[in-house]
Amino acid sequence: MPVATAYARVLFVGPDLAQGSLAELFQRQLLALRGAVALADIVDTSEGFDGLWQRVTTCIEGAELPVLLLDLDPNSSSPYLDWLRSELQRLAEPFGKSDQLFVATTKQGEQVDIGAVCGLIERPELHLGCASVPELPSAHAWSCIPTHSYRVLLCNGPRCTRRGALPLWKSLREQLKAAGKLECEGGVHITRTQCQFPCDQGPTLSVYPPGAWYQVRNQAELSRVINQQLIGGQLVPELLMRPLD
Helix, strand or coil, rough: CCCCCHHEEEEEEECCCCHHHHHHHHHHHHHHHCCHHHHHHHECCCCCCHHHHHHHHHHCCCCCEEEEEEEEEEECCCCHHHHHHHHHHHHHHHHHHHHHEEECCCCCCCCCCHHHHHHHHHCCHHHCCCCCCCCCCCCCCCCCCCCEEEEEEECCHHHHHHCCHHHHHHHHHHHHHHHHCEECCCCCEEEEEECCCCCHHHHHEEEECEEEEEECCCCHHHHHHHHHHHHHHCHHHHCCCCCCC
């Protein structure tokens, strides 16, 4: 593994790093700690990873190696890091350079601690290589479709989050658990999603069956959908989304 000072490029990778309040704060702190040159090494993944793959390919083709990717995704996890490393390995293998790519992460929640992130650069013992990523097992004990009567998708996209979707998600889980309906036979399987698109009517909660799309703006409206639709089996017409004129 290369020592920290040997990296030709350090990339700061994650969502919401290009614009918005968190991006403004992050960029200001990064500028103070590492100078203006570091701002060019920010890779925003809010819209996907194509930009990251292109940046890494450019580094490989330009012999700007080795490269360290600092993962700043607030939802980072071990499976996510395994996927990221395996994709980087696949990308670099045709060039014979997978041993020149490294990943490091610090889980700080929604607020990025830029001091801790930059401190990772000087801690090579915490950097993960991309040359020998474990293969994904072909089967798991949890590979069956979970039993449920309803599937609920609650949007946690940027606009719905601004309208309070995160506390609604936590409340959804807690209320269903208290009612004995959380992810069980005859119960409700719940999933957080990115943008479901009716942004101006959000937070958006869709229920299958019957394919109903609800606007849940507060705890009271969420509780109505839970009690009347998910437990009682009846639509809540007043909260159904309407086509916009």
